[in-house]
Amino acid sequence: MKTRRHAKILELIKEYDIDTQDELLRFLRESGFDVTQATVSRDIKELRLVKTLSRTGKYKYSTGGDTGSNMSSKFYSLFADSVVSVEAAQNIVVVKSMTGMAQAVCAAMDAAYPQHFVGTLAGEYTFFIV
């Protein structure tokens, strides 16, 4: 259950500006995780989350380090440089990258086109790694 909760926490702090453990706790409970603040505190420690300042000057839990936009631009240029071709047929998108770049491309797609990469399609997603 713990891993599942951890995943949910990461989801939640990504989606909302959560500035206290109690607030996170409330969201977790809405999601069916019936735990207490003590557990949330431990989860935060294990996930190495930090309380930073959001752009509005409010505190907010987030994953450490990168501000995202930083990452995003970094990978964006990587993406542009390492993709060989992009093709679409029906509901399938095929992205070919240069050797050794697949991992970076994957992250780049997330950074550059999150809505296409994961957000807008229905059903399961499948990765084929050939």
Place this chain on the structure above:
Amino acid sequence: MKTRRHAKILELIKEYDIDTQDELLRFLRESGFDVTQATVSRDIKELRLVKTLSRTGKYKYSTGGDTGSNMSSKFYSLFADSVVSVEAAQNIVVVKSMTGMAQAVCAAMDAAYPQHFVGTLAGEYTFFIV
């Protein structure tokens, strides 16, 4: 005076493992900055410091920039929790994730199994996103 104090704080947290504002306060006083915890709290906010985990598993104040190990653990637990199935046939590996998790899974695979994900196969890599 505030600027000097800020500079000193950055120096101190770089040099020592400081895990509470009170401890930082003590160091500051030794350095001739006679302030209180309230001020330290404000300084930390202005400097955007965060309380992270040091390598020893203790909390520690530090400047934001973490590198990857953070990402890695973040995605690792996500991976563990959002993958529905993993199958292998011939030279094809199929990873199915829960809806909305594909992006995270992708990064998790990089974090957890970089060698399988990108490093060991020859030729081009192809992502199919269905």
Place this chain on the structure above:
DNA sequence: CCTGAATAAGAATTCAAC
């Protein structure tokens, strides 16, 4: 503005229990 004193608010840990 910047700060301290006091307080409220928040978070980590202890102690048991499972």
Place this chain on the structure above:
DNA sequence: GTTGAATTCTTATTCAGG
């Protein structure tokens, strides 16, 4: 190994005052 209840510890803020 994981958790909750209660506690202690820590930190943010309020409310003056400089």
